[in-house]
Amino acid sequence: MRALTVIPKKPGTAEVREVPDPVPADDEVAIDVIRVGLCGTDAEIDHGEYGVAPPGSDFLILGHESFGRVTRRARTAGKGMELVESTLVVASVRRPDGCPNCSRGEADMCLWGDYTERGIRGIHGFCAERYAERPEYLFPVPDEIADVAVLLEPLTISEKGWRHLTAAQRRMTVWEPKRAIVTGAGPVGILAAVLLRLRGLEVTVVDRSERPGRRALLAKIGASYAATSVTPLQEVAGRSGHTDVILDATGSSQVPFAAMDLIGPNGAVILTSVTGGTRSLEVPADDINKRLVLSNALVLGTVNANAVDFRQGLVDLAAAERRWPGFLLSLITRRVPLERAAEALRHDPAQIKQVVEIRP
Numbered sequence: 001m002r003a004l005t006v007i008p009k010k011p012g013t014a015e016v017r018e019v020p021d022p023v024p025a026d027d028e029v030a031i032d033v034i035r036v037g038l039c040g041t042d043a044e045i046d047h048g049e050y051g052v053a054p055p056g057s058d059f060l061i062l063g064h065e066s067f068g069r070v071t072r073r074a075r076t077a078g079k080g081m082e083l084v085e086s087t088l089v090v091a092s093v094r095r096p097d098g099c100p101n102c103s104r105g106e107a108d109m110c111l112w113g114d115y116t117e118r119g120i121r122g123i124h125g126f127c128a129e130r131y132a133e134r135p136e137y138l139f140p141v142p143d144e145i146a147d148v149a150v151l152l153e154p155l156t157i158s159e160k161g162w163r164h165l166t167a168a169q170r171r172m173t174v175w176e177p178k179r180a181i182v183t184g185a186g187p188v189g190i191l192a193a194v195l196l197r198l199r200g201l202e203v204t205v206v207d208r209s210e211r212p213g214r215r216a217l218l219a220k221i222g223a224s225y226a227a228t229s230v231t232p233l234q235e236v237a238g239r240s241g242h243t244d245v246i247l248d249a250t251g252s253s254q255v256p257f258a259a260m261d262l263i264g265p266n267g268a269v270i271l272t273s274v275t276g277g278t279r280s281l282e283v284p285a286d287d288i289n290k291r292l293v294l295s296n297a298l299v300l301g302t303v304n305a306n307a308v309d310f311r312q313g314l315v316d317l318a319a320a321e322r323r324w325p326g327f328l329l330s331l332i333t334r335r336v337p338l339e340r341a342a343e344a345l346r347h348d349p350a351q352i353k354q355v356v357e358i359r360p
């Protein structure tokens with residue numbers, strides 16, 4: 001079969017090539033891939049920043065934002081027997097090591113760090129014609145959100161962040177958040193805004209420089225938009241009352257420190273950016289520390305997502321599709337066929353989500 005591959009740690013090696021077909025084990029399901037989303041992580045792997053090939057392989061198949069169709073059910077009985085032929089599915093990404101949390105189904109909270117991740121670390125990804133997977137890592141997709149289910153994986157980042165935040169906020173008898181700021185207007189930021197709007201919050205998405213297209217897009221879900229080149233973050237936060245949640249999806253390590261200095265009483269800053277650099281920064285440490293203390297503030301990092309986040313993400317994609325028909329689909333701004341998949345790895349600020357159409 002054909003697949004988008006890289007030689008990990010060697011920059012610029014992404015190419016579509018012929019690779020052996022996966023051979024499903026008896027407890028695995030066979031899946032035909034329909035489309036795969038590409039993101040900054042895939043680009044960083046192609047830049048040689050990280051990525052690990054599976055044992056015994058010199059290449060890694062890229063792609064962790066999947067959508068496909070079951071072509072053969074698992075041969076052995078067990079969990080996930082509802083995954084019969086033609087079921088539409090999205091796969092999760094991380095696979096457990098043997099640590100206490102992984103053993104309890106919480107590989108997203110892994111303690112040992114020996115987990116693997118499909119398309120990233122030690123197991124092939126999904127940007128190929130086919131893959132095989134155990135049913136427990138597959139999530140059935142209802143027909144009505146089939147066109148947008150490739151957005152599930154990037155949404156689960158915020159699903160997990162929100163779930164952890166609501167768990168932590170049980171520290172108070174009542175927590176009724178009203179205002180949120182999302183820093184970063186890429187796919188993760190926009191999907192975070194969708195989630196927060198569905199939860200009833202007033203949301204402002206903050207971009208670095210003004211992009212009228214993004215402003216108009218976010219207006220469709222009732223979210224405000226601001227560009228820090230015009231309106232400093234401090235002004236955005238100060239505009240109307242206090243900010244309950246700031247979710248950062250900028251990819252910058254500077255923005256979170258600014259956010260910490262602006263969070264409202266009992267509020268939380270949720271961090272999602274995996275910053276690859278080695279940057280140092282001078283920050284108003286006394287001010288930030290004082291703000292965090294006097295606000296009872298939380299700073300919460302979140303990575304990967306649990307099975308419950310994938311299930312909740314499917315519920316939210318369906319809710320968003322009902323409330324704002326066509327909005328999610330409009331986030332997929334570029335589609336390329338598999339033979340041109342490497343093109344979709346290039347950063348293009350005009351695009352929101354670039355997908356590879358494997359079976360259009």
Ligand SMILES: [Zn+2]
Pocket residue numbers: 096097098099100101102103107109110111112113114115
């Ligand atoms: Zn673990």
